[in-house]
Amino acid sequence: MSNILPAFQLPGDNISILREPNGYYQRLLDMISRAKQRIVISTLYIGETEHQLVSTLSDALSRNSELEVTIQVDALRSTRPSKTQTSPAHLLLPLIDAYPDRVQVRLFRSPKLSGPMRFLVPRRFDEGWGTWHAKVYLVDDEVLLSGANLNSSYFTNRQDRYIHFTRSPDIADYLVRLLRVFAGYSSTLRATSESSLGYALDWPRHDSSRYSFANLAKEEINNFQTGVRCTKPQDDTGNQVVVFPMVQSGVLGIHEEERCLHALFDLLDSEELLETPLVEITSGYFALYGPYQDRAVASKADYRVVAASPSANGFLGSKGLSGRIPEGYTLLERRFWDRVLAAHRQWDEDKGIELREWSRTGWTYHAKGIWLMPSFNELPCATLFGSTNLNSRSAHLDTEISFLLSVPEHNNSLRTALKNEILNIKKNTSKVDEHTFASPERRVSLITQAIVALVGGML
Numbered sequence: 524m525s526n527i528l529p530a531f532q533l534p535g536d537n538i539s540i541l542r543e544p545n546g547y548y549q550r551l552l553d554m555i556s557r558a559k560q561r562i563v564i565s566t567l568y569i570g571e572t573e574h575q576l577v578s579t580l581s582d583a584l585s586r587n588s589e590l591e592v593t594i595q596v597d598a599l600r601s602t603r604p605s606k607t608q609t610s611p612a613h614l615l616l617p618l619i620d621a622y623p624d625r626v627q628v629r630l631f632r633s634p635k636l637s638g639p640m641r642f643l644v645p646r647r648f649d650e651g652w653g654t655w656h657a658k659v660y661l662v663d664d665e666v667l668l669s670g671a672n673l674n675s676s677y678f679t680n681r682q683d684r685y686i687h688f689t690r691s692p693d694i695a696d697y698l699v700r701l702l703r704v705f706a707g708y709s710s711t712l713r714a715t716s717e718s719s720l721g722y723a724l725d726w727p728r729h730d731s732s733r734y735s736f737a738n739l740a741k742e743e744i745n746n747f748q749t750g751v752r753c754t755k756p757q758d759d760t761g762n763q764v765v766v767f768p769m770v771q772s773g774v775l776g777i778h779e780e781e782r783c784l785h786a787l788f789d790l791l792d793s794e795e796l797l798e799t800p801l802v803e804i805t806s807g808y809f810a811l812y813g814p815y816q817d818r819a820v821a822s823k824a825d826y827r828v829v830a831a832s833p834s835a836n837g838f839l840g841s842k843g844l845s846g847r848i849p850e851g852y853t854l855l856e857r858r859f860w861d862r863v864l865a866a867h868r869q870w871d872e873d874k875g876i877e878l879r880e881w882s883r884t885g886w887t888y889h890a891k892g893i894w895l896m897p898s899f900n901e902l903p904c905a906t907l908f909g910s911t912n913l914n915s916r917s918a919h920l921d922t923e924i925s926f927l928l929s930v931p932e933h934n935n936s937l938r939t940a941l942k943n944e945i946l947n948i949k950k951n952t953s954k955v956d957e958h959t960f961a962s963p964e965r966r967v968s969l970i971t972q973a974i975v976a977l978v979g980g981m982l
Contacts, residue, residue, distance in 0.1 A: 524767050524927065527782050529751040531694040532763035535930065535937040541685035542947050547671060548678035550687060552576070554662040558583045558590055563661040563699055565595040565924070567654055568611045570674030577614055584622050591625045592618070595702055597655035598630035598710060598724065598733075603646050612722055616714045628712035630724060631655035631705060635774045635920060637734040647845075651981040653774045655709075656910045656917070657924035661699065664692040668926060670807075670891050670910055680886045681837070682951075683807075684908050684944070686928070694766060697751060701770070701924070704747050708740045741776045748779070764937065767927040771911060773919035780911055780925055781814070781918060787895070787907075787927075788818040796823075798898035799874065803945050805829040805881075807837065807889040810855040810914040810982050820866050825874050825899065829952055830856055831888035832880035833965075839887070850971045851982055857960040857967075864957060873899050879952040886951075894945055902938035903945070905929045915980045 524530070541547050555562060556579060569576065584590055594615065601611040618626045633653030636644060644652070660667040671683040688694060710724035710733060717723070726733050748770065771780035791800050802824050804811075809830030811819070819826050831852070833839065838848035856878070863869055863876045870877035881888045893907040909925030911917040930937050959965060975982070 527786060528767040528769050528779060529748060531766045533691050535764045535934045537689045537691055538764060538937060539687045540940045540944050544678050544681060547685040551660055551667060552579050554665055555579050555583050558662045560589060560663050562592045563702060565657045565659040565702055567597050567656055567672045568600040571605055571609050571611050571614050573673055576673060581618060594628045596630055598632035599649045600654060601630055612712055616722055619714050629706040629709035630712060631709040632733050633774050634734055634737050653920035656921035658910045659698055661695055664695045665689050666691055666695050668909060670889060681889050682886060683889045684892055686908060704744055708736050737775050744770060744777055761931055765929045769925050772922040783927060784815060791824040792822055800824040801896040801899050802826045803894040806891040806912045807831045808912045808914060811859060812913060812915050812918045816859060820862050820868060827877040829879050829881055829948060832882040835882050835888040837887045847971045847974060850967050851975045853965055854967045854975050878955045880955050881952050883951045890948060894941060903941040906941055
């Protein structure tokens with residue numbers, strides 16, 4: 524894998540896996556409170572009501588005159604006005620006003636939505652053409668990685684994954700440098716009274732515009748990743764955990780996640796394996812990218828899949844077309860299961876492909892990733908985690924940063940923690956089969972089927 528991706532080594536004792544949203548939020552606040560030099564936040568958006576989070580950032584800045592804060596978010600999502608006409612961008616303006624030399628907010632805008640379309644697409648739907656989707660929460664030499672955004676539901680009742688690296692200067696420095704490259708292709712948020720909005724977005728470059736920078740960004744990011752990849756890990760004893768970060772941005776022509784996953788599929792189907800591997804895979808928005816589906820259905824490995832039930836879909840109860848999204852995912856999930864049945868791969872005792880759905884009263888499901896087991900009865904030896912939902916949207920539209928974590932065979936502590944992470948998710952799941960999809964409540968309307976046919980790649 525080090526021939527495809529950069530690689531970083533760290534002791535297994537420096538890695539902890541959190542299970543619940545409130546633990547994730549408290550860990551993030553604790554990290555910010557003890558910051559000394561740098562806070563770097565990358566997320567889709569910060570909810571416009573997250574005053575406690577902003578207050579914690581402000582307190583940290585006031586305590587330490589050396590501290591610098593960099594925030595990287597999606598431009599369209601972070602400037603979309605709410606019912607009160609405020610947006611996530613407005614929430615961050617006081618920080619910029621108070622600490623103009625130490626706080627930078629960068630907003631990345633997908634170049635996919637350009638030309639006349641950017642004027643025609645309603646603000647509610649403009650995210651359909653791609654977002655900044657990477658989630659990295661970094662303080663000094665600590666890194667908290669997740670698929671969760673910074674909004675109240677993600678801190679309370681929206682299940683995700685959370686992996687915390689302590690004392691990890693190499694990977695922290697790498698992520699700071701990588702995000703700095705993306706910042707060079709992102710607008711800067713500036714407070715100004717000259718705009719009715721109270722802010723302006725300043726494009727930092729003279730060689731491109733915010734709508735036409737894809738080729739420049741692709742070249743710089745690829746060169747950066749190649750340079751890091753050529754620096755090999757120091758410890759060859761096999762005692763360290765290895766972390767492989769990857770960038771996926773179809774709108775920029777960067778496809779590291781796809782290359783990584785196809786390499787994993789090749790490994791899982793290798794003739795040299797003496798036992799049948801088991802793959803656990805999950806996504807809150809389960810619409811597994813077509814090439815990944817092809818590999819999974821035809822694979823020699825066994826797969827157990829967890830998707831969000833319609834009641835745990837984050838769009839449940841939304842108004843207008845968004846309210847049909849849970850039904851749309853039911854359709855895509857059913858089509859996947861039809862492929863499993865056609866290939867005679869449905870789960871049988873301890874082999875095949877199993878499909879389960881996650882449901883918990885009052886909660887939604889947003890976890891995503893992959894766990895790899897050498898065989899059915901063994902502990903996980905690797906996991907893929909981060910921002911990717913492993914779907915067509917992640918492959919082609921959103922800009923993602925994800926990670927493959929490889930654990931040494933003898934590190935039973937971390938491997939057990941990964942197993943417990945799976946079990947924590949599985950405890951709220953139930954098995955799904957063709958009888959589930961045949962039930963009246965799973966009927967998908969013709970309107971939804973037509974919408975999926977038109978915009979399925981955006982789901």
